[in-house]
Amino acid sequence: MPEPIQVFVNGSPLAVEPGCSVAVAIAIAGRSCRTSVGGQARGPLCAMGICFECRATVNGSAHARTCQIRCEPAMEIETT
Amino acid sequence: MTPACDAVVLGAGIVGAACALELASAGLSVVVVERDAVGSGATAAGMGHVVAMDDSEAQFALTSYSQSLWNALAPELPSGVEYHRCGTVWVAADDEEMDEVRRKMEFYAARGIDSEVLDASQLAEAEPNLRPGLAGGLLVPSDAVMYPPCAAGYLIERAQERKARLILGRSVVSAGEGQVLLDDHTRIAAPIIVNATGALAPALTPGIQVRKRKGHLIITDRYPAFLRHQLVELGYLKSAHSTAADSVAFNVQPRRTGQLLLGSSRQFAAEDSGVDHRIVAAMIDRAALYMPGLASLSAIRVWAGFRAATPDKLPLIGPTADPSLYLATGHEGLGITTSLATARLLADHLLGRPSPIPLDPYLPSRMAMAPNSSSASYSAASPAIEVSHA
Numbered sequence: 001m002p003e004p005i006q007v008f009v010n011g012s013p014l015a016v017e018p019g020c021s022v023a024v025a026i027a028i029a030g031r032s033c034r035t036s037v038g039g040q041a042r043g044p045l046c047a048m049g050i051c052f053e054c055r056a057t058v059n060g061s062a063h064a065r066t067c068q069i070r071c072e073p074a075m076e077i078e079t080t
Numbered sequence: 081m082t083p084a085c086d087a088v089v090l091g092a093g094i095v096g097a098a099c100a101l102e103l104a105s106a107g108l109s110v111v112v113v114e115r116d117a118v119g120s121g122a123t124a125a126g127m128g129h130v131v132a133m134d135d136s137e138a139q140f141a142l143t144s145y146s147q148s149l150w151n152a153l154a155p156e157l158p159s160g161v162e163y164h165r166c167g168t169v170w171v172a173a174d175d176e177e178m179d180e181v182r183r184k185m186e187f188y189a190a191r192g193i194d195s196e197v198l199d200a201s202q203l204a205e206a207e208p209n210l211r212p213g214l215a216g217g218l219l220v221p222s223d224a225v226m227y228p229p230c231a232a233g234y235l236i237e238r239a240q241e242r243k244a245r246l247i248l249g250r251s252v253v254s255a256g257e258g259q260v261l262l263d264d265h266t267r268i269a270a271p272i273i274v275n276a277t278g279a280l281a282p283a284l285t286p287g288i289q290v291r292k293r294k295g296h297l298i299i300t301d302r303y304p305a306f307l308r309h310q311l312v313e314l315g316y317l318k319s320a321h322s323t324a325a326d327s328v329a330f331n332v333q334p335r336r337t338g339q340l341l342l343g344s345s346r347q348f349a350a351e352d353s354g355v356d357h358r359i360v361a362a363m364i365d366r367a368a369l370y371m372p373g374l375a376s377l378s379a380i381r382v383w384a385g386f387r388a389a390t391p392d393k394l395p396l397i398g399p400t401a402d403p404s405l406y407l408a409t410g411h412e413g414l415g416i417t418t419s420l421a422t423a424r425l426l427a428d429h430l431l432g433r434p435s436p437i438p439l440d441p442y443l444p445s446r447m448a449m450a451p452n453s454s455s456a457s458y459s460a461a462s463p464a465i466e467v468s469h470a
Contacts, residue, residue: 063301
């Protein structure tokens with residue numbers, strides 16, 4: 001069992017396994033990735049970087065495709 | 081079939097829509113013919129910057145008068161038009177451009193338009209995402225932005241309330257001598273025909289000096305608060321003597337959604353309406369020189385369209401040698417701004433009403449007809465590089 005890494009989802013610490021995608025970390029935290037313009041919760045659909053549904057802010061970069069990014073230590077993930 | 085009416089307006093872009101509303105409001109029976117959809121040509125391709133321009137007295141007169149008409153209309157515009165007086169900041173990169181900022185401020189001040197000279201730190205405060213080291217800028221708070229296709233749709237709806245009839249999906253085969261022929265063989269008789277088909281106008285009125293000038297725009301995903309004002313670079317001054325046929329300039333607009341609309345490019349002799357990625361790359365490079373953070377934002381759509389350019393940068397508004405045929409075209413990058421004034425001046429002329437500003441500078445008769453109607457050419461008269469304001 002590899003050493004877990006710690007990230008922050010909306011400021012709350014979360015331990016995930018190395019290699020975990022940001023989209024999965026958000027799911028573990030019980031959040032949706034973003035809220036659509038119409039007010040609906042959004043999360044990963046294609047999980048391969050095509051559909052843009054899983055966007056969130058990662059380390060200050062808005063609209064990052066979270067299914068395509070692996071968690072790194074101390075990463076700050078903000079859902080909208 | 082020969083239905084008759086008082087006036088036929090060719091084209092339901094924002095200029096045609098405004099003309100239809102003015103004429104219908106004056107009590108004329110109006111038919112509007114649109115090949116595609118309302119506001120689908122240059123109206124949909126452009127930025128929607130409602131700006132007072134100072135390239136010439138005539139251009140200032142038309143843009144500022146039209147801006148006042150937009151401001152009067154603003155309270156009744158539907159929310160989808162997204163009319164927002166965010167102001168323009170003309171960005172100066174160096175001291176030479178700051179001289180232009182002060183000249184511009186004095187020009188506006190002498191004509192009753194308030195503006196504010198920003199030094200480097202005031203510019204940085206106004207727009208924190210601009211790079212450090214710029215010299216300053218000129219803030220013109222009264223300028224606005226809007227979403228033009230919705231505005232054209234609104235003007236057409238209001239014209240329809242005044243009994244204007246809209247024919248969609250039909251092309252005009254010929255127009256003149258009191259008659260318009262459509263591609264389904266419908267003939268419409270009318271004593272007044274207004275050619276408001278933008279860059280397509282010479283196809284129906286051969287010989288007028290209107291040329292296609294292609295432009296590209298990029299729209300980003302939503303980044304609220306990244307940008308507050310419409311920003312336009314003044315850097316075109318230094319490259320004004322370039323002979324390049326293609327030019328780009330930094331021009332970015334905040335949309336109410338938080339999206340950023342990024343321009344701009346100008347190309348003569350580009351007939352293909354497709355996106356030219358070489359030009360798009362040059363636009364992004366240019367923008368990144370001013371606003372480095374832009375380069376890492378997500379663009380969601382890129383498109384191109386055709387402005388209707390004239391040799392002297394002024395539109396063609398008014399009568400032609402054919403007593404039934406009138407023009408309302410050639411607005412280049414300012415058609416959204418100047419549409420309402422164009423329509424008002426044309427209606428004033430047709431109805432014999434006095435106008436707040438003279439029509440003379442825009443009369444088609446100021447220009448000779450091009451000797452070769454199929455290729456109106458006057459590239460020597462046009463600077464190759466210039467600021468792109470819409």
